[in-house]
Amino acid sequence: MIIIEPHIHMLSRTTDDYQAMYQSGVRCCVEPAFWLGAPRHHPGTFFDYYDLILEYETVRGERFGIDHYACISVNPKEADKAELARTTLAGIDEYLDHPRCVCVGEIGYNEITKNEEAAFVQQLHMAEQRELPVLIHTPHRNKKKGVERIIDVLKAEKVTMPRINIDHNTEETIGLCTPLDCWAGMTVYPYSKLDPLRVVNILKEHGLERKLVNSSADWGVSDPTSLKQTADNMKAAGFSDDQIKKVVFDNPLAFYSQTQKFKPRLDLTPLPIESFQR
Numbered sequence: 001m002i003i004i005e006p007h008i009h010m011l012s013r014t015t016d017d018y019q020a021m022y023q024s025g026v027r028c029c030v031e032p033a034f035w036l037g038a039p040r041h042h043p044g045t046f047f048d049y050y051d052l053i054l055e056y057e058t059v060r061g062e063r064f065g066i067d068h069y070a071c072i073s074v075n076p077k078e079a080d081k082a083e084l085a086r087t088t089l090a091g092i093d094e095y096l097d098h099p100r101c102v103c104v105g106e107i108g109y110n111e112i113t114k115n116e117e118a119a120f121v122q123q124l125h126m127a128e129q130r131e132l133p134v135l136i137h138t139p140h141r142n143k144k145k146g147v148e149r150i151i152d153v154l155k156a157e158k159v160t161m162p163r164i165n166i167d168h169n170t171e172e173t174i175g176l177c178t179p180l181d182c183w184a185g186m187t188v189y190p191y192s193k194l195d196p197l198r199v200v201n202i203l204k205e206h207g208l209e210r211k212l213v214n215s216s217a218d219w220g221v222s223d224p225t226s227l228k229q230t231a232d233n234m235k236a237a238g239f240s241d242d243q244i245k246k247v248v249f250d251n252p253l254a255f256y257s258q259t260q261k262f263k264p265r266l267d268l269t270p271l272p273i274e275s276f277q278r
Ligand SMILES: [Zn+2]
Pocket: 007, 009, 032, 034, 106, 216
């Protein structure tokens, strides 16, 4: 089973993780721009980070047989610093136009503040102008209120809904997204929040159309092979191979292929470890 991982933060993962992902079937992954775990203070720190996920991680992924793409944004958590967000967004165009940038994200809300919303709306329009997909982060606290607010903003701004992925849904919010023309993401975590079994139950209840499952693995407790575990749990729950393929391959391929820039190479061969140079 070939897997496309639609949301993972490889910058914070080791080469062991790339190897484990390849073994589990991952041949392509997409890395959204997000918070680094400590606050940034300068636009230049964002720009260097964008270069890193657009260029260096592509090389690193390729060495391990995984075609790596990125999404670029000022993330919601740091968007609350209005001046930093404004000056960073003033210089973000060249990164959004980079050939490996296939999406604007993560954008959305963290604490649902006015500043977060201003950066969110501005970046929605940057995506719309470029006809790029959009990855929307939903708050971990007040998730339902955050998702409702996101949907109101998407409607008010008249964005192209099939290019939107509202991510990190739970049982509480998935029903808000399913009736819309947008995509609904779910993040699998090994211990807290959604585990593979809960994702499978949501898929049973809400169907497979426009659903994206991801590991969102970062420097927190997370597992970069979560999609393989989700596939195994789907199999055990009676889903067919075609249905499993739809969730772990066809859907992420369809979502990101809305930009011509996404042309995943699925036949990369991992290089022998001893050939790697620093
Ligand atoms: Zn993320």
